[in-house]
Each structure stands twice: as C-alpha cells, then as structure tokens.
Amino acid sequence: MFQTQQILDRAGNVLIQNYARQPIVMARGEGSLLFDTDGRRYIDLFAGFGAAILGHCHPALIDAANAQAHQLWHVGNTYHTEPQIEVAERMNRFAFPGKAFFCHSGLEANEAACKLARLRYKDSSPRRYKIISLHQSFHGRSLAMLATTGNPKVKVGFDPLPPGFVQVDPGDFDKLAAAVDSETAAIIIEPIQGEGGINLYSTDYPQRVRDLCDKLGLTLIFDEVWTGCGRTGKWFAHQYFSKSGGGVITPDIMTLGKAVGGGLPVGVMFAKPDLANLMVPGTHGCTLGGNPICMAVARTVFDVIEKENLLDHVNALSEFALARLSKETRIAPKVAAIRGRGVMLGIELKTPPEKFLEKALERGLVINLTAQKVIRLAPPVNIPQQLWQQGLDTLIDTVAAV
Ligand SMILES: Cc1ncc(COP(=O)(O)O)c(C=O)c1O
Numbered sequence: 153m154f155q156t157q158q159i160l161d162r163a164g165n166v167l168i169q170n171y172a173r174q175p176i177v178m179a180r181g182e183g184s185l186l187f188d189t190d191g192r193r194y195i196d197l198f199a200g201f202g203a204a205i206l207g208h209c210h211p212a213l214i215d216a217a218n219a220q221a222h223q224l225w226h227v228g229n230t231y232h233t234e235p236q237i238e239v240a241e242r243m244n245r246f247a248f249p250g251k252a253f254f255c256h257s258g259l260e261a262n263e264a265a266c267k268l269a270r271l272r273y274k275d276s277s278p279r280r281y282k283i284i285s286l287h288q289s290f291h292g293r294s295l296a297m298l299a300t301t302g303n304p305k306v307k308v309g310f311d312p313l314p315p316g317f318v319q320v321d322p323g324d325f326d327k328l329a330a331a332v333d334s335e336t337a338a339i340i341i342e343p344i345q346g347e348g349g350i351n352l353y354s355t356d357y358p359q360r361v362r363d364l365c366d367k368l369g370l371t372l373i374f375d376e377v378w379t380g381c382g383r384t385g386k387w388f389a390h391q392y393f394s395k396s397g398g399g400v401i402t403p404d405i406m407t408l409g410k411a412v413g414g415g416l417p418v419g420v421m422f423a424k425p426d427l428a429n430l431m432v433p434g435t436h437g438c439t440l441g442g443n444p445i446c447m448a449v450a451r452t453v454f455d456v457i458e459k460e461n462l463l464d465h466v467n468a469l470s471e472f473a474l475a476r477l478s479k480e481t482r483i484a485p486k487v488a489a490i491r492g493r494g495v496m497l498g499i500e501l502k503t504p505p506e507k508f509l510e511k512a513l514e515r516g517l518v519i520n521l522t523a524q525k526v527i528r529l530a531p532p533v534n535i536p537q538q539l540w541q542q543g544l545d546t547l548i549d550t551v552a553a554v
Pocket residue numbers: 201256257258259260262290291292293342346347375376377378409410
C-alpha cells in the first residue's frame with residue numbers, strides 16, 4: 153500500500169493529468185490477468201482499449217520482439233525492412249488487395265487516410281476536400297481528427313478546428329446522401345462505433361453507402377481501429393457487410409490501430425492500390441512508422457490469431473456471453489440493451505451507474521464504461537473460456553450491486 157501511494161504521489165508530480173486514471177498501479181500481466189503493485193489480481197475484460205488482443209506477455213509476441221530486437225531496431229523509411237512487408241502481405245491475405253502505410257496510432261492512420269482522400273482530387277477537382285463522418289463517432293484527437301469525430305465533448309477548448317469536416321446521424325442513409333455535395337471527397341465510418349457505445353447499423357446501410365461512393369467517386373474509409381484484427385469474430389468487421397449481389401463490401405481505405413500491434417504502437421492505413429499509388433515520396437511519412445520490432449510483433453499477432461483459430465474462439469466466447477448476459481434475471485431490470493459482435497460487446501444500462509469501474513475493480517475486474525452507461529467488454533481474444541465465465545459472473549455481480 154505504502155509503495156503504491158508513493159508511486160501515485162510521484163505520478164501526480166510529474167505526469168500530465170489528462171487521463172481519469174484509477175488509483176491503482178498495474179505491475180504485471182499474464183494472459184488475461186493483471187496484477188497490481190499490492191499483489192491484487194484482476195481479470196482483464198478490456199485489454200487496454202482492446203489493444204492487448206492476445207493478452208499480456210504472450211510468449212510468441214515476446215519471442216518475435218526479442219528476435220527482432222537482436223537483429224535490427226530502426227533504420228527509418230529510406231530503406232526497406234522485411235517485417236513491414238510481412239505485415240502488409242498478411243493484410244492482403246486477410247482483408248483485400250491493397251498497400252500499407254505504417255504509423256503509430258489510430259489517429260495517425262485516419263489522418264493519413266483523409267490526406268489520401270484529398271490527394272485523389274488534387275489535380276482533377278481540388279475543391280473536393282470535405283470529409284463526412286457520423287455523429288457519436290470517434291476517430292482520434294489530433295485537430296483534424298477532432299474535427300472528424302462526432303462527439304462535441306472532446307472538441308471543447310480546441311476551436312477553431314480545421315474546416316471541411318461534416319457530421320451526420322449514424323445509420324441514416326438519406327441524411328448522409330443529402331450531406332454530399334460537389335466538394336465532398338470521402339466518407340469515414342467505423343463498422344461498429346466503439347467509443348460511441350457499441351453502435352451497429354442496419355444491414356443495408358453499408359451497402360447503400362458503398363453504392364453512393366461508387367456512383368459519385370467518393371472515397372470510402374472504414375475506421376477499423378477498434379474493430380480490426382479479429383475482435384468482432386471476423387478478421388475485419390466490414391467483412392460482415394455483404395453486397396447485394398454476394399461477396400463483401402470493401403472500403404477504399406481501411407485504418408487500423410490498437411490490436412494490430414498487440415499493445416505496441418502500430419497504426420496502419422491500408423488502401424486499394426490505385427489510390428495508394430497516389431502517395432508518392434514527399435506526400436506523407438513518419439520517422440518511426442513501421443519500426444521493425446513493432447512490425448515483427450504485428451506480423452505475429454496475425455499469425456497467432458490464424459494458427460490458434462482464434463476467430464472461432466471469439467465466436468464461441470461471444471455466443472456464450474450473449475446467452476449468459478441476456479438470461480441473467482438479476483441484471484435484466486437494469487439493462488436497456490446488449491449488443492455487439494464477437495468480443496466487442498456493450499451492455500447499455502437504463503441509467504448511468506455510479507462508480508461502476510471502482511466497484512468492478514474491488515471485485516477484481518478490469519472493464520470499461522463508455523457513452524456514460526454502456527459497459528464495454530473487449531477482452532483478449534484468446535481469453536480462456538473458464539476465465540471468461542468467471543469475468544462475466546463478476547460483471548453480473550457488479551451490475552447487480554450498482
Ligand atoms: C474507432 C477509433 N478510431 C481511432 C481512434 C484513435 O486511436 P488512437 O488512440 O490510437 O490514436 C480510436 C481510439 O479510441 C478509435 O476508437
């Protein structure tokens with residue numbers, strides 16, 4: 153306790169207090185478990201905003217980082233390094249034919265995507281610059297991504313934001329179509345809204361948006377920062393979106409962050425080749441993007457998910473959780489809705505719970521609350537069934553108690 157308090161005091165003195173951190177110091181992780189400096193054990197049903205997709209200290213990720221650390225750390229992007237190519241090759245296998253730009257975060261991937269969408273019209277229609285996004289969306293916290301994000305709260309204090317970003321109601325195709333004008337360059341959508349409260353669309357919405365983009369020559373960007381890399385039970389959540397004639401809808405650009413690095417800082421902008429080829433030298437870049445150690449880990453994230461059939465595991469975990477949560481009579485009166493796909497699940501309560509996270513932590517559970525009353529579950533996708541069951545039991549106890 154004394155040691156923990158000392159660390160908290162040091163943090164208060166030297167860290168910017170821009171996060172609402174719990175007064176807990178996490179010291180160690182092992183699979184889907186976390187341990188704090190007082191030796192308390194927690195089941196991790198949130199995986200650091202979904203990023204620790206294979207849990208903590210996965211042996212294959214440690215080996216990949218270790219092997220790469222002994223070989224090459226960093227040379228910068230004036231040279232080729234093979235791990236970048238290996239990650240991009242896996243994305244071609246698991247997503248769609250495309251080319252990758254690597255950065256460190258979701259926001260940077262989205263920023264790159266919006267830049268590329270504007271580049272598309274640089275010569276032919278330079279006035280096509282507007283990016284349309286959805287209310288309740290979240291795309292990052294740079295000035296341009298704040299302008300893209302559909303949550304007024306995160307924008308307070310940062311005016312003026314860059315012009316050319318427009319938001320419309322999620323899932324309302326007519327409003328979206330009405331917002332498009334001759335200056336529109338792109339539409340950016342999360343396949344499932346994460347920060348906004350695990351919001352899904354009707355099945356025909358993505359298809360209509362895709363058709364609209366095709367008809368008007370707009371760039372469709374899917375922000376899969378939350379939903380990518382198996383979290384929803386498919387490699388990428390847009391693979392749930394089917395075309396009217398069969399097959400799946402693909403975006404022109406997909407962005408990744410969080411899980412793709414398994415917890416290390418990796419962002420990816422992945423674009424269809426014709427579009428990707430517009431990004432010529434000088435148009436974009438970053439010094440540490442595609443760092444070999446991060447890339448070796450990202451490659452291994454894809455490999456472990458594939459080799460261990462984790463998409464099947466996610467679907468089994470999901471089915472179990474949805475059945476368990478929807479049948480639990482102790483929490484039923486408090487629950488407005490349960491929704492999500494795979495292990496990106498939200499339990500919307502009828503009223504915002506008080507001190508929910510603290511009460512869950514007291515019971516040994518790490519979880520998250522978003523949009524004031526949506527409990528968000530995003531465990532490591534390889535969480536063992538038994539621990540998942542224990543975590544859900546604890547979650548139910550906590551909801552029953554608030
Ligand atoms: C859908 C989505 N896009 C982008 C971001 C920004 O990612 P990062 O925090 O890595 O910049 C987030 C972060 O939560 C997100 O949920």
